[in-house]
Amino acid sequence: MTNRPPFKEVRHTFCAIRDPRSSIRNPPPPFCSRPRDRPHFLPTGRSQPSRVPRLHGMERASKNVELDGVKSGLWSGKDDVKFRTIDPSDGKINKASLYKLMISGVTPRPVGFISSISSEGQTNLAPFSYFNIACHDPPMLMVSINHPEPDKPKHTCDFILQTKNFTTNIISEPFVDAANYTSIDAPKGVSEWALSGLTPKKSDTIDAPRVGESGFSMECELEHHYPIHNDNKDRTSTIIIGRIKRFHVRDDLIDDSLLVDTERLLPVSRLGGITYGRTREVYETPRPVWEKEKERDEVKKILGSDGKAKV
Template structure:
């Protein structure tokens, strides 16, 4: 029995989705920050006045030590997915050995390398004997397609997370469009603006302290990208505002990507000539 009100009741109390809030780039949090000064100390950010973001004020910020060996695994899951955020979503299309299709989102996903182009996805399994359907399909056929999720079809993508039994395809339930891939058997999502056709590069099974197989990490080599013309320029830079990417946060929460700020990487040969940097280096 859930302790939370029905989701439709909760959602009805919230403001409408703001489609007018589009991609914009602002100044950084503290444009006047100087080397060696630590946290920016901006007082209008939550917790700054109270000293919670000042590492020198240990009396202000109390920390809890969480020993994974002593905690409930469900609690660890809740903590990790709500803290390590935002995360890109691996929206994977696969086929099984019988050719049956599967489409599902996974939040343990990211790029791992660009030369060669490698994506990483990790699966947690229902028990020590059974694999998640998508993982099983990848290990059997050695192919998958990673489709990036954008706001114009986020509801359809989320619906593919339904706990359908193996062999039941999520494609028709979502209403999304399967488009034949060029190099692999699984179809790509026609609504996705950025798609990667992948073949299995390597996989590694994970075991808990009791020796039970609980997860699998999969590395896929990208053999072909499909990028919609309007979101990419001649240098291969993708326009975030046009891509409208969606990220995963904790629980059932998704994140929008509508605002950003830019910070150039410091170059040591230039920074070492500044007086404040010279002073710091002299003390090292």
């Protein structure tokens, strides 16, 4: 790792999406106010691991002074750093504000591109960022689907509960615009597949098709679902837990050990608002091993004579 370039601070730069569409729903300024003024989306550039932003010494108050806000003490953990405490049960805070708070604070998030099918054979395709893997033995994933109105689930949720199966597909940069178009608020009966131009591929074990353009797809059977109710007893969301029955990984993206090449997969992540992130600059940080760390003089000093750290 010593031959890698040093970690450097990078500011966010907003770029215009390729082939921007004019009819953008709910464009929060300034993101959509002048997309043509932004630099073009650059398809080139490869992820290059850099050295970890390492602490200077073992002291807990020590931080990488090259990063923004460190010298001024914003990352010190001291009492003089101001925080805003937010109570979600405060009646003065509306649910839209809580939504903005959570999706902008809990980032980055992977995007689950969910394909589902109804008991009548109608298909649906939509992206969800309340999504992640849950277990590898057995392989499980979860997605939380918010309801547009209390007790009125989205088509995806409705279809999954009907047929007990769905596919989850990872969105990559080459088709991110088409994937985003499936988030359109189309009425029931309108196919997001046709609108987006994406390719449905037959699954091996379930009825719901997978996305042909996706380099990483999972066929899932419904393992469990959990309805979420707000303080008014309205059902506002449903957590779906799916058991993965098949993985489909493009051959050039995976090695013999089943490790997926993120650099080639080009996955996108969801940030706040309508902002998305690219996985291009990465760094590696090895996990400490206790049997080795406990013998270091710096660690012994922190632990003290009784071998226990003082908090």
